[in-house]
Amino acid sequence: MKKKFWIFLLAAFLLAGTAWAQSAPSLVVSDTANVLDASLIEGITDINRQAERELNISYRVITKHFLGGAQATSYARETRESYPNADQVILLVMVIGEERYAASLGSAAQALISQDAVDNLLASAFRLPFLNRDYSGALAAFTSQLAGQMQNSSGKAIDTSGLYAGTALTPTAAVDPLDGFFREPAQSMDHARRYQEETEEAQRGDRGLSIWQIALIGFVLYRIFGRNRRTGLKRGCGPLGWIFGTWGVSKFFGWRK
Numbered sequence: 001m002k003k004k005f006w007i008f009l010l011a012a013f014l015l016a017g018t019a020w021a022q023s024a025p026s027l028v029v030s031d032t033a034n035v036l037d038a039s040l041i042e043g044i045t046d047i048n049r050q051a052e053r054e055l056n057i058s059y060r061v062i063t064k065h066f067l068g069g070a071q072a073t074s075y076a077r078e079t080r081e082s083y084p085n086a087d088q089v090i091l092l093v094m095v096i097g098e099e100r101y102a103a104s105l106g107s108a109a110q111a112l113i114s115q116d117a118v119d120n121l122l123a124s125a126f127r128l129p130f131l132n133r134d135y136s137g138a139l140a141a142f143t144s145q146l147a148g149q150m151q152n153s154s155g156k157a158i159d160t161s162g163l164y165a166g167t168a169l170t171p172t173a174a175v176d177p178l179d180g181f182f183r184e185p186a187q188s189m190d191h192a193r194r195y196q197e198e199t200e201e202a203q204r205g206d207r208g209l210s211i212w213q214i215a216l217i218g219f220v221l222y223r224i225f226g227r228n229r230r231t232g233l234k235r236g237c238g239p240l241g242w243i244f245g246t247w248g249v250s251k252f253f254g255w256r257k
Contacts, residue, residue: 029044032065062093075093112154113150113153
């Protein structure tokens with residue numbers, strides 16, 4: 001009786017594991033890092049339904065905090081290959097804690113859009129908001145342009161309006177990769193201008209001693225210490241020696257720039 005119980009328990013675990021393995025790949029967006037808007041996940045799920053129906057292509061997204069030393073590209077490829085329909089899958093992996101990402105495409109998906117085209121979309125639409133920690137904005141921008149590319153290649157319409165439903169995102173704002181490109185140089189120019197103004201102000205406020213002031217101080221020091229008051233005879237160096245000595249001391253202490 002006891003042996004039958006353990007056999008039954010083991011069979012139950014195996015069935016549960018099989019059911020989980022089958023259901024896990026069917027999840028369109030696996031947001032384990034919990035960084036995506038719920039409405040965006042619904043929009044991506046809708047786009048996946050359209051892609052599977054019209055193009056026989058599946059779109060998957062995974063977010064994770066860390067990969068434990070694994071490369072994002074290798075993880076994306078190996079995870080995609082574990083799916084039952086791996087050749088039809090486009091998988092995007094977002095590694096939040098390591099600020100890395102990667103996309104992997106099956107052979108059937110690459111017949112519709114190439115890996116190079118996807119990488120270009122990631123660089124132009126995804127990278128900037130992703131690094132600025134706007135993860136939903138980055139994913140919405142990339143998904144929108146990905147759907148547009150697949151639509152152009154196939155001639156089949158894909159509605160992307162669900163990506164922006166219930167969020168503060170707009171299609172224009174989400175797919176504008178040049179906004180930060182022009183904003184950051186402008187900020188750098190402003191910082192440079194302020195640095196120059198502060199430097200010029202500091203220079204105006206601290207000009208140091210002029211050469212004439214140094215000469216006068218050196219001559220006065222010569223008159224005080226360069227002669228013996230009792231005998232009137234010169235001791236040490238002459239006036240030029242005291243002047244050049246004063247100039248050297250001024251350079252050492254930064255009195256003259």
